[in-house]
Amino acid sequence: MSVVLDFERPAAEIRTKLDATEKQYAANPTPELDTQRIDLRRDFANRTQAIYRALSPWQTVQVARHPLRPQTMDYAIGMCTDFVEFHGDRVFGDDRAIVGGPARIDGRPVMLVGQHRGRETRERVERNFGSPHPEGYRKAHRLFELAEKFRMPVVTLMDTPGASPGLGDEERGQGWALAANLATLATLRVPVVCVVIGEGNSGGALAIGVGDRFLMLEHSIFSVASPEAAASIVWKDAKFAPQAADALKLTAPDLLRLKLIDRIVSEPVGGAHADPSAMITTLRSTIAGEIARLETVPADRLVSDRYEKYRRLGSWFESSRPATPVGSV
Amino acid sequence: MRNLFRRALPKVADDAGQEAVPDLWVRCGRCRDMVYAREWAEASKVCPKCGFHARLTIGDRVALLLDPNSWQELDADLRPTDPLGFAPAGRPSYAEKLATESLDSGQSEAAAYGRGTLDGLPVSLAILDMGYFAGTLGSVVGEKIARAFELGIAERRAVIVVSASGGARQQEGVVALIQMAKTAASVQALGAARLPFISILTDPTLGGVTASFATLGDCIIAEPGAVIGFAGPRIIEQTTGEKLPPGAQTAEFQLRHGMVDQVVARRDQKAMIARLIRLFSYSTHPAQDSTATTSTPHGEPRVVATAGVQ
Numbered sequence: 001m002s003v004v005l006d007f008e009r010p011a012a013e014i015r016t017k018l019d020a021t022e023k024q025y026a027a028n029p030t031p032e033l034d035t036q037r038i039d040l041r042r043d044f045a046n047r048t049q050a051i052y053r054a055l056s057p058w059q060t061v062q063v064a065r066h067p068l069r070p071q072t073m074d075y076a077i078g079m080c081t082d083f084v085e086f087h088g089d090r091v092f093g094d095d096r097a098i099v100g101g102p103a104r105i106d107g108r109p110v111m112l113v114g115q116h117r118g119r120e121t122r123e124r125v126e127r128n129f130g131s132p133h134p135e136g137y138r139k140a141h142r143l144f145e146l147a148e149k150f151r152m153p154v155v156t157l158m159d160t161p162g163a164s165p166g167l168g169d170e171e172r173g174q175g176w177a178l179a180a181n182l183a184t185l186a187t188l189r190v191p192v193v194c195v196v197i198g199e200g201n202s203g204g205a206l207a208i209g210v211g212d213r214f215l216m217l218e219h220s221i222f223s224v225a226s227p228e229a230a231a232s233i234v235w236k237d238a239k240f241a242p243q244a245a246d247a248l249k250l251t252a253p254d255l256l257r258l259k260l261i262d263r264i265v266s267e268p269v270g271g272a273h274a275d276p277s278a279m280i281t282t283l284r285s286t287i288a289g290e291i292a293r294l295e296t297v298p299a300d301r302l303v304s305d306r307y308e309k310y311r312r313l314g315s316w317f318e319s320s321r322p323a324t325p326v327g328s329v
Numbered sequence: 330m331r332n333l334f335r336r337a338l339p340k341v342a343d344d345a346g347q348e349a350v351p352d353l354w355v356r357c358g359r360c361r362d363m364v365y366a367r368e369w370a371e372a373s374k375v376c377p378k379c380g381f382h383a384r385l386t387i388g389d390r391v392a393l394l395l396d397p398n399s400w401q402e403l404d405a406d407l408r409p410t411d412p413l414g415f416a417p418a419g420r421p422s423y424a425e426k427l428a429t430e431s432l433d434s435g436q437s438e439a440a441a442y443g444r445g446t447l448d449g450l451p452v453s454l455a456i457l458d459m460g461y462f463a464g465t466l467g468s469v470v471g472e473k474i475a476r477a478f479e480l481g482i483a484e485r486r487a488v489i490v491v492s493a494s495g496g497a498r499q500q501e502g503v504v505a506l507i508q509m510a511k512t513a514a515s516v517q518a519l520g521a522a523r524l525p526f527i528s529i530l531t532d533p534t535l536g537g538v539t540a541s542f543a544t545l546g547d548c549i550i551a552e553p554g555a556v557i558g559f560a561g562p563r564i565i566e567q568t569t570g571e572k573l574p575p576g577a578q579t580a581e582f583q584l585r586h587g588m589v590d591q592v593v594a595r596r597d598q599k600a601m602i603a604r605l606i607r608l609f610s611y612s613t614h615p616a617q618d619s620t621a622t623t624s625t626p627h628g629e630p631r632v633v634a635t636a637g638v639q
Contacts, residue, residue: 163540165560166569170578171586175539175559182513183545187521202497203509203540203559210510224506224537230499232567234417243418248502258412260503307518310511311475314468315412315504318404 003273005062007055011047011270018044048270055219058242060251061227063219064199068273070280072099072114072157075197078280079287080105080112088139092172095136096127097160098208100143102152106288111147113140113208114157117198130199131164134177137207141177144184153191153291156208161226163204178207185210186310187303191294193287195265196220196252197272202229212306213290216252217279218267222260223250260313357381359554373595382552382595384532387441390456390491394599395445400454402443404476407469409438415500423500426462436461439494440470442477444486448603453481456491457538464494466537467501471508474542478515482522487606491529492543495561496536509541516545525609527602530580530589535561544588548605550598551580551589558583 004012018040025033055063063069076083080103088094100113117130140156147154163174185192185208192211200209200222216222224230227241230248234240249255252264265286268275294302355369356362360379369376373393374383385393391400415423431437439462442455455477457464464470474490481488497505519526528546530539532555539559543549551557558578565571576582580592593601 163559165564167565167571167573167577170558170560170565173544173586173588176544176588178540178559179509179513179542179544182510182541183517186510186514187517202506203537206506206509207540210513222503224497224499224502229564233499234420240418247413247415247417248499249413250502255503258504260507307514310507310514313504313507313511314472315410315501316468316472317408317410319406319408 003067005059005066007051007059007062008048008270011044011051014040014044014047045269048274052219052270055251056242057221057245057248057251057254058227060219061199061221061241061245063271063273064221066271066273067119068276069198070272070276071119071159072116072197074276075114075157075280075283076103076112078277079284080110081107082109083112086139086143089135089142091138092135093133095133095139097130097132097164098136098140100140102146105155105284105291108288108291109150109152110291111143111152111154112157113143113154114197115160115205115208117159128164130160131162132160132204133164133166133169134172134174137163137174137177137181140208141181141184144181144188148188148190151190153193153294154185154188154211155287155291156192156194156211158194158196158200158205158209158222159198160201160204161199162202162229163207178203181207182210186306189299189303191291191297191302192306193290193294195283195287196222197283199226201226210306210310212294212302212309213263214261215263215265215286215290216255216261217265217272217283218252219271220252221245221250222252222255223248358383375595380553380594382532382554384459384493386460387436387456387458391445391454393595394489394491394602395447395452395454396449399445400443401445402441403480404473405437405441407438407472409467409469409501411500412468412504413500413502415502426500430462434461438469438473439464439467440473442473442480444480444484447489447599447606450603450606451484451486452606453477453484453486453488454491455489457493459493459495459533462498464492464538465496465498465505466494466508466512466541467498467505468508470494470498471505471511474508474512475515478512478519478526481519481524481526485522485524487525487527487609488519489527489529489602490542490546491531492534492538493531494534494536494538494543496538506537509537512542513545516542520547525606527605529598529602530557530583531555533557533561535559547609548591549589550601551583551592552598553580553592553594555580557589 021037025037083103084101086101099116103112115130118124118127193213194209194211196216202225227245228238231240231244232238255261268278272279353366354363355366357376359381362378411423440457455474525547528543528549530551534543534557556578562573583589584592
């Protein structure tokens with residue numbers, strides 16, 4: 001399966017030539033073909049790099065949603081050992097858009113919780129396209145409490161268009177489920193490392209995204225709402241999503257500049273989908289490093305630092321006091 | 330006679346669900362009946378004929394809940410900034426929207442907070458107002474909510490938040506989103522100090538406000554008929570194609586589904602809140618918590634020590 005995004009086409013054309021040349025060279029290894037294929041390889045790498053260095057916000061949205069981009073289950077299997085998926089909220093059901101359970105990262109037991117969108121149509125439908133129902137957030141809540149009980153650091157991976165907005169979700173208390181997670185994560189007495197791996201939209205992402213360290217993969221997005229939803233609020237028309245993406249400052253570099261996130265995790269050249277296993281390896285060592293550092297902090301300090309971090313976030317002007325910064329981290 | 334009125338007057342109901350008819354009459358936003366203006370005001374803008382609860386201003390709420398002359402608004406000079414430089418192509422920028430919102434509403438933001446007494450009880454009260462930027466949660470609203478909780482902790486006051494909001498303010502992007510986490514953490518801090526948080530949900534309470542502090546109350550009280558939910562009715566219908574049944578997402582629907590503790594009519598809210606605070610105040614008796622307050626024989630908490638916890 002190969003998916004070429006519009007703006008990747010110039011690189012993809014070089015790739016096609018390169019593949020053909022490689023094939024020719026394999027059959028007939030002449031010095032000219034060898035020079036050609038080496039040039040093409042360099043051209044392809046340079047072009048890809050140039051394209052990815054200059055992604056517009058809307059292009060970044062496309063990369064964040066790329067069907068071949070690694071998803072939570074890919075990380076659970078590739079980044080961890082001993083992952084055991086836990087099912088169900090013990091109240092209503094098992095939501096397939098949120099997966100989670102204990103696992104090891106570099107040998108250290110952690111509690112892994114993430115949204116998973118699925119790839120093929122059937123799986124995507126089964127997982128509600130990564131939009132969790134309240135029971136998904138309640139399952140996450142259960143796992144957060146388990147993690148605290150057994151002193152396991154929590155690792156969350158965000159990848160969702162947003163919390164599911166159906167009538168059934170309202171009947172089962174979507175807002176209440178999200179709020180409960182925010183409150184619990186704010187005071188959880190174990191380290192919490194949050195990573196946006198794809199699309200992190202709205203309260204649906206935030207409800208598993210409050211912690212000591214907040215990371216974003218280089219081409220992921222983090223936003224108050226999906227660009228489509230924001231466009232239908234601001235423009236009254238979802239087709240202005242590209243314009244909304246521009247205005248929302250939802251890319252990792254923008255959010256780091258605004259001090260709203262802690263760190264950007266570099267992706268392989270051409271995005272995580274170009275080399276999933278390299279991405280998974282990078283993220284594993286990044287998370288392991290973050291956990292090792294947080295584990296030296298006593299629990300009381302961890303919780304009070306986390307409180308202070310969120311307490312300072314915001315931007316306002318007060319005539320009686322000096323102006324405040326946007327972010328705190 | 331009533332029908333004559335109906336035909337003679339222009340139909341220009343405003344957002345507040347009431348229509349100002351010149352002179353002495355107000356038209357109810359639901360049953361469309363005419364109500365004598367003084368009767369309307371005395372009933373705190375509740376229609377005496379159909380029970381419709383029209384939207385209130387911050388001043389109306391203060392008059393409804395607090396003892397006369399006890400309200401001291403704090404940090405009224407908090408003003409919004411434009412952290413993202415939000416300039417949507419072809420639409421008014423956030424900076425422009427802020428200017429027009431202020432002009433139209435005569436307000437500087439969508440929330441106010443301060444101290445006061447409610448039936449003699451010291452409280453910290455925060456009120457959201459649909460009249461400014463649809464009551465949306467941005468930095469200033471989030472900061473005022475957080476400070477209302479800190480005031481409660483510092484002065485051993487119960488905290489009351491009256492919500493009315495369309496959700497997170499898109500124009501502040503992630504800065505607005507993170508106010509959800511910040512305010513939820515504030516609720517937790519108040520809880521750690523064993524002080525009660527009474528959350529009042531009014532029409533409408535939606536989105537990021539429903540998904541954060543508003544639904545974290547120790548007791549959640551909803552106003553009759555208020556639309557309360559996470560996704561608004563329009564979003565549900567657009568996203569899922571489901572047509573909502575009548576009465577979905579009202580306060581009564583949420584009561585039936587176990588999401589609110591009580592649906593309380595406006596005229597009974599003050600007494601209900603006072604009763605709850607007195608019930609919860611037992612936990613701050615010295616026998617239970619030596620750092621906190623003591624109680625008089627009548628159950629009124631009396632501050633004996635204040636501590637700036639957190």
